[in-house]
Amino acid sequence: MTRRSHVQPFFDPATWTVSYVVWDRATRIAAVIDPVLDYDFKSGRTDTATADRLLAYLAQEQLRVEWILETHAHADHLSAARYLHERVGGKVAIGENIRQVQAIFKKIYNLERSFLPDGSQFDHLFKDGESLRIGELEATALLVPGHTPADMAYLIDDAVFVGDTLFLPDVGTARADFPGGDAHQLYASIRRLLALPPQTRMCGCHDYPPPGREPQWETTVAQQRANNIHVRDGIDEGTFVAMRQARDATLEVPTLLLPSIQVNVRGGQLPPVEENGVAYLRIPLNALPRADGPPAHA
Numbered sequence: 001m002t003r004r005s006h007v008q009p010f011f012d013p014a015t016w017t018v019s020y021v022v023w024d025r026a027t028r029i030a031a032v033i034d035p036v037l038d039y040d041f042k043s044g045r046t047d048t049a050t051a052d053r054l055l056a057y058l059a060q061e062q063l064r065v066e067w068i069l070e071t072h073a074h075a076d077h078l079s080a081a082r083y084l085h086e087r088v089g090g091k092v093a094i095g096e097n098i099r100q101v102q103a104i105f106k107k108i109y110n111l112e113r114s115f116l117p118d119g120s121q122f123d124h125l126f127k128d129g130e131s132l133r134i135g136e137l138e139a140t141a142l143l144v145p146g147h148t149p150a151d152m153a154y155l156i157d158d159a160v161f162v163g164d165t166l167f168l169p170d171v172g173t174a175r176a177d178f179p180g181g182d183a184h185q186l187y188a189s190i191r192r193l194l195a196l197p198p199q200t201r202m203c204g205c206h207d208y209p210p211p212g213r214e215p216q217w218e219t220t221v222a223q224q225r226a227n228n229i230h231v232r233d234g235i236d237e238g239t240f241v242a243m244r245q246a247r248d249a250t251l252e253v254p255t256l257l258l259p260s261i262q263v264n265v266r267g268g269q270l271p272p273v274e275e276n277g278v279a280y281l282r283i284p285l286n287a288l289p290r291a292d293g294p295p296a297h298a
């Protein structure tokens with residue numbers, strides 16, 4: 001039986017991110033999930049080559065975008081949500097707890113007064129359990145906090161887009177030590193996702209493959225429950241939290257965290273241009289803890 005939905009992944013090797021276009025075969029209405037805006041740290045230059053691949057696909061398949069869904073305020077890439085919205089429309093949406101993340105980072109970056117931590121930078125804020133439609137496809141937004149307080153997963157047809165909660169079974173789970181993160185909450189959120197029907201397809205937002213394995217992004221609830229190195233069935237909350245906290249203490253801050261989050265709390269809008277016509281990113285000095293391990297997200 002052919003599925004009613006089509007899931008098209010786009011892997012960005014520069015940030016190990018997987019973006020998706022999910023569309024309804026009956027109406028050709030689409031949702032874009034977690035689009036990437038390229039950013040070269042050394043030159044401070046943004047680029048739309050990766051986002052333009054998405055646009056080319058949308059045009060080729062003659063899709064109409066109704067939603068641009070963010071799973072969370074990413075810490076490893078800038079979002080292309082606003083860029084895509086300006087070209088093809090679609091409501092830019094994220095979980096309503098983004099307000100908490102905005103409040104935390106407004107302080108850390110000392111953002112301009114006119115930046116309000118009220119979610120108004122997005123076109124829609126989801127509540128936990130809220131339904132949405134993508135053409136004739138039924139979808140549900142699920143609050144899955146822990147990696148950040150605002151993480152959402154999107155259950156669309158027979159697939160769940162889990163953002164940074166779980167990765168592939170041999171990689172495990174996302175770190176829970178960013179401001180507002182919580183390993184206990186992450187465990188509860190993951191168990192919630194693992195309670196979905198076993199055949200549910202699980203589509204991740206990143207892959208960090210171990211040596212010798214090609215990047216992958218899709219697995220199933222059953223495979224995660226059997227094999228996930230951090231949260232397979234039988235690993236209790238205490239064991240998970242102890243592992244997560246010990247590991248997180250060794251992980252370096254992701255390379256693009258400081259540039260990314262200040263753009264992503266604005267829904268992918270770049271900071272306002274200053275009097276000289278240039279927009280600036282801000283780097284708070286001595287505000288984040290430092291560790292010397294790998295700059296891992298997992």
Ligand SMILES: [Fe+2]
Nearest residue numbers: 074075076164
């Ligand atoms: Fe993340």
